Amino acid sequence: MSLQNELRKQNRTNLEFKARRLRDQLKSLAATISINLDTSLRKPEETPVLEVDAQWDEYKAVWGELLQANADIERLNEELA
Helix, strand or coil: CHHHHHHHHHHHHHHHHHHHHHHHHHHHHHHHHHHHHCCCCCCHHHCCHHHHHHHHHHHHHHHHHHHHHHHHHHHHHHHHC
């Protein structure tokens, strides 16, 4: 049982690291999307809509990964309690 708990703790630590990385990735994507949508930097008709659309899709995918990592962390916390 102790070995299983150690493996759970290791998995939780790995997931916490992954969650931090994903949060940083989301912050970066949000900043990029914000810059690309800033109409004070370019005319609205020059907005790179296709790029922003692809970035938004990537944002949603990373967000989904973060939600899953958080759910897995919570599950491991419950198992370790």
